Amino acid sequence: MNHIKYCQCVKCGATYAPAPDITTCECGGILDVIYDYETIKTKFNKEVLAKRDDPTMWRYRELLPIEEDTVPAGLRVGMSPLYEAANIARDLGVKRLYIKDDGVNPTASLKDRASAMAVTKAIEAGYDTIACSSTGNAASSLAGNAAKAGLKTYIFVPARAPKGKIAQLMMFGANLTAVDGSYEETFELSKAAIDKYGWYNRNAAINPYLSEGKKTVAHEICEQLHFEAPDFVAVSVGDGCTIAGVYKGLYDMYMVGLIDRIPRIISVQAQGCCPINTAVMTDTPWQPQEENTFADSIAVGVPRNPDKAVGAIKNSGGICVNVTDDEIREAQQYLAKNAGVFGEPAGVTATAGLMKLSREGKLPKDAVIVSIVTGNGLKDIESAIKAVGEPMHCKNDLAEFEKKFGLSR
Numbered sequence: 001m002n003h004i005k006y007c008q009c010v011k012c013g014a015t016y017a018p019a020p021d022i023t024t025c026e027c028g029g030i031l032d033v034i035y036d037y038e039t040i041k042t043k044f045n046k047e048v049l050a051k052r053d054d055p056t057m058w059r060y061r062e063l064l065p066i067e068e069d070t071v072p073a074g075l076r077v078g079m080s081p082l083y084e085a086a087n088i089a090r091d092l093g094v095k096r097l098y099i100k101d102d103g104v105n106p107t108a109s110l111k112d113r114a115s116a117m118a119v120t121k122a123i124e125a126g127y128d129t130i131a132c133s134s135t136g137n138a139a140s141s142l143a144g145n146a147a148k149a150g151l152k153t154y155i156f157v158p159a160r161a162p163k164g165k166i167a168q169l170m171m172f173g174a175n176l177t178a179v180d181g182s183y184e185e186t187f188e189l190s191k192a193a194i195d196k197y198g199w200y201n202r203n204a205a206i207n208p209y210l211s212e213g214k215k216t217v218a219h220e221i222c223e224q225l226h227f228e229a230p231d232f233v234a235v236s237v238g239d240g241c242t243i244a245g246v247y248k249g250l251y252d253m254y255m256v257g258l259i260d261r262i263p264r265i266i267s268v269q270a271q272g273c274c275p276i277n278t279a280v281m282t283d284t285p286w287q288p289q290e291e292n293t294f295a296d297s298i299a300v301g302v303p304r305n306p307d308k309a310v311g312a313i314k315n316s317g318g319i320c321v322n323v324t325d326d327e328i329r330e331a332q333q334y335l336a337k338n339a340g341v342f343g344e345p346a347g348v349t350a351t352a353g354l355m356k357l358s359r360e361g362k363l364p365k366d367a368v369i370v371s372i373v374t375g376n377g378l379k380d381i382e383s384a385i386k387a388v389g390e391p392m393h394c395k396n397d398l399a400e401f402e403k404k405f406g407l408s409r
Contacts, residue, residue: 003040004065007031007208010307018065020125023206030305031208032248033065037255044256049223055079057113057216063252065212066120073123074116074145075106078216082224082370085339092358094367098230099351100221101341103376107168109297109347110217110242110374111141114204117213118142119149122200128152132202133190135183135238135297136165137375142202143172154199156190158183162296162380182291184302204241205304211245218249221370222259229259231364232319234266234371236349238298240276240309242374243267247312263370265318267309268353270295270325275302276309277320286310294325294383297346297375319362321353328352329387332377342377342384350374 006015007022011029016022018033025031044062052059057078066072080102089097105112115138122130131154132142139155146153155169159178169176179186187203194201204210222229233250235243243265253259269277272292279286286306291299303309313320323331328345331352336342343351350371357363377384394401402408 001065001067003036003062005034005036008034010311020121021127021200022208023201030205030307032308033208033212035063035252041256046227046258057116057213060216060219063219063256064117064216065209067124070120070124072116073119073149075112075148077105077112077116079220080104080217082221083339083341088338092354092363093365094358094363094369095365096368097354098225098370099335099339099341100217100370100372102217103341103343103347103373107141107144108376108379109137109141110214110372111138112145113216114138114210114213114241115141115145115202117209118200118202118207119145119151121209122151123149125200127200129154130200130202131155131190131194133157133183133187135299136161137297137379138202138204139174140165140168140172143169143174147172154193156186156193158186160296162382164379164381183300187304203304205239211241211248211305211308214242214245215249215252217372218246219253222250222253227253227258229261230263230368230370232266232367232369233263234268234350234354234369236298236346236372236374237267237269237276237309238300238303238346240303240305243312244305244308246372247316250316262316265312265316266350266353266357267313267318267320268350269320269322270298270328270349271322272325273299273301274322276306277322279306280310280313280320295328295345295349296380297344298349319357321357323349323352323356327356331355332384332387335373336377341373343373344375344377344379345383347373347375347377
């Protein structure tokens with residue numbers, strides 16, 4: 001991969017060759033893929049993209065850590081819609097708001113971007129089995145992409161994972177373990193099994209290539225906005241891998257000259273589980289927290305990628321905001337009613353953060369903002385029903401119908 005210089009530890013600075021099965025640094029630090037942007041600029045530009053008919057994340061392959069002759073594996077991932085939400089922008093008091101709906105990916109979450117990368121790298125490295133721990137979305141995403149690629153999977157989720165995600169996993173044929181414990185305990189069991197049996201590791205904070213898959217959501221945002229960088233990009237944050245990927249994708253586009261600045265990232269966490277935001281807001285090392293939020297996909301009390309996440313916020317001059325579960329429920333209904341996008345609780349947490357910042361008068365009136373919805377609402381139907389209530393029931397009687405809805409002839 002002559003477009004990559006090396007992989008570098010974000011803690012100690014040690015460098016490694018970009019082998020397809022590389023994991024963490026000897027010091028335990030997370031690795032970052034360092035690209036040769038000067039070389040990439042000779043092959044990748046607006047004109048090249050304009051001529052491409054590949055409607056997937058792999059249209060940015062010059063900025064991705066795969067061999068030149070690698071055929072991507074997995075499902076058709078990427079180029080999710082970017083909707084302008086003018087009425088929400090008016091309510092928020094900003095110039096323009098766009099909703100990036102990544103819940104339309106094949107297994108209904110942004111995690112498909114990381115999993116498509118994972119199965120591709122696993123095949124490059126010669127593995128036939130791949131494993132991970134997850135709060136749910138990464139698990140179902142891996143199971144689906146691995147099924148398409150013909151790889152065997154071992155997947156670990158907390159027993160609290162929503163049934164919609166469990167159903168996906170089982171249908172995709174994963175060897176599934178529901179762990180009676182927290183996400184931290186789930187992660188530790190997966191690590192022990194992966195270490196013992198030598199499976200390919202899809203855990204995003206262990207495998208440096210997975211954020212590289214996630215970053216394509218930012219590449220798409222830039223291209224869909226005709227390379228006019230927005231002022232802010234709002235992201236729901238749990239483990240820290242997604243926000244790290246979003247920043248890396250924006251950084252890529254800046255370094256190859258396709259945008260003129262890096263947008264400020266808005267990091268949104270649940271008030272009941274916000275170790276990354278707390279660390280940034282107090283300027284102290286992060287500390288473990290309890291997982292007290294119904295937004296299961298971001299209920300990560302011990303984040304595995306805090307260094308890159310904190311770096312993404314600080315390096316972009318970003319903003320941190322924490323929201324309550326009630327504010328997340330409010331955003332879930334509001335986004336669906338006003339933009340037609342049905343997101344799961346964690347998926348709409350970024351929008352909840354924007355709504356809170358607007359109420360506090362902290363959003364500039366001339367701002368152009370993108371809010372990323374990371375997962376589809378059908379992932380967690382029980383939470384949605386609790387938020388909106390049961391439907392109105394009626395007999396086959398027009399008069400009764402009119403009475404219940406207050407209609408008149």
